[in-house]
Amino acid sequence: MATMVATFGDFSEEALTKAKFHLHLSFPSSSFAGRWKNVSLSANYLASFFETFYRSDAQFSPTQHSHLPEEFQSSISYVANELIENAVKFNFDKSSEIGLTVYYGEGQLIFLVCNSIEARDVTQFQKLLENITHGDLDELLISRMEENFLNSESDSASSGLGLLTIMHDHGAKLGWRFENVAGKPGLKLLTTMASLPMVRQPELIAV
Amino acid sequence: MLEIKNDGYQVWNDEVSETVFCAGSFRFNGVNEYQPIIDLFNSVASKSAQKLALDLSKLEFLNSSGINALSRFIISLRSRPQLQVTMKGSKKIAWQSKSLPNLVRLLPSLQLEYLD
Numbered sequence: 001m002a003t004m005v006a007t008f009g010d011f012s013e014e015a016l017t018k019a020k021f022h023l024h025l026s027f028p029s030s031s032f033a034g035r036w037k038n039v040s041l042s043a044n045y046l047a048s049f050f051e052t053f054y055r056s057d058a059q060f061s062p063t064q065h066s067h068l069p070e071e072f073q074s075s076i077s078y079v080a081n082e083l084i085e086n087a088v089k090f091n092f093d094k095s096s097e098i099g100l101t102v103y104y105g106e107g108q109l110i111f112l113v114c115n116s117i118e119a120r121d122v123t124q125f126q127k128l129l130e131n132i133t134h135g136d137l138d139e140l141l142i143s144r145m146e147e148n149f150l151n152s153e154s155d156s157a158s159s160g161l162g163l164l165t166i167m168h169d170h171g172a173k174l175g176w177r178f179e180n181v182a183g184k185p186g187l188k189l190l191t192t193m194a195s196l197p198m199v200r201q202p203e204l205i206a207v
Numbered sequence: 208m209l210e211i212k213n214d215g216y217q218v219w220n221d222e223v224s225e226t227v228f229c230a231g232s233f234r235f236n237g238v239n240e241y242q243p244i245i246d247l248f249n250s251v252a253s254k255s256a257q258k259l260a261l262d263l264s265k266l267e268f269l270n271s272s273g274i275n276a277l278s279r280f281i282i283s284l285r286s287r288p289q290l291q292v293t294m295k296g297s298k299k300i301a302w303q304s305k306s307l308p309n310l311v312r313l314l315p316s317l318q319l320e321y322l323d
Binding site for chain 1: 232234272279282283301302309
């Protein structure tokens with residue numbers, strides 16, 4: 001019997017239940033067609049919005065918080081931009097929406113992005129995810145860059161690098177969940193989860 | 208063409224300082240859309256006997272396709288070992304001290320300097 005749900009990487013909804021609040025954006029797929037600027041507008045909006053909460057929290061416990069507000073804002077912008085770009089690029093069912101929810105959690109900001117993907121791309125994509133979630137991040141990043149240079153035609157390599165930079169450069173954890181779509185065997189629903197830490201002590205970051 | 212300027216981003220070569228400047232936000236859709244910028248870099252690199260300086264200190268944002276394009280360009284410079292390559296960044300732009308050091312690992316002779 002085929003697995004109904006598969007997860008990769010760090011995918012846990014437990015942290016979401018402890019979130020103080022969340023912001024949900026839902027875009028028709030067409031929001032971005034020919035309007036690439038909407039990606040940056042959305043990413044920048046999220047970064048500005050959540051920076052205000054982070055800034056006031058960090059004022060109360062500056063040593064606990066891992067980043068200066070500007071630095072944190074910059075990482076939110078990068079992570080959100082990358083997740084939205086990927087969702088737009090790979091969203092297969094153009095009639096469906098792309099959902100983006102950002103949770104202000106305990107010690108972390110958690111992004112959830114949902115989009116449809118083509119079922120026949122799943123195996124290769126899952127191989128990529130296995131690849132980038134096992135091993136030393138430093139080495140994975142550099143070897144991915146070297147591979148990209150050698151295989152300049154490959155587009156999936158590009159996404160691999162984006163995901164690796166989220167983890168390596170910005171310290172976020174990533175996870176993915178694949179679900180079937182009722183009545184549409186050619187599609188899967190992909191949920192990507194990115195957890196960007198806000199505080200220094202690792203025990204405060206729920207896993 | 209030694210200058211690319213558009214809404215939100217600029218790339219230009221300054222012959223006096225022998226530096227290629229990148230400023231604004233680079234968010235092109237896919238690595239192929241970075242080709243005109245990479246072509247500009249290559250054009251400057253091929254005309255220089257000894258050095259190439261890239262000033263990214265005013266580059267506020269670079270998406271992963273840009274990191275991909277930049278890393279490929281840096282790797283391609285291995286075939287020009289006579290070129291002394293310098294990259295200038297800014298500590299005030301948070302992504303730079305996170306992402307630019309990775310490029311030094313691709314080309315150990317690359318000099319990475321932060322202007323502030």
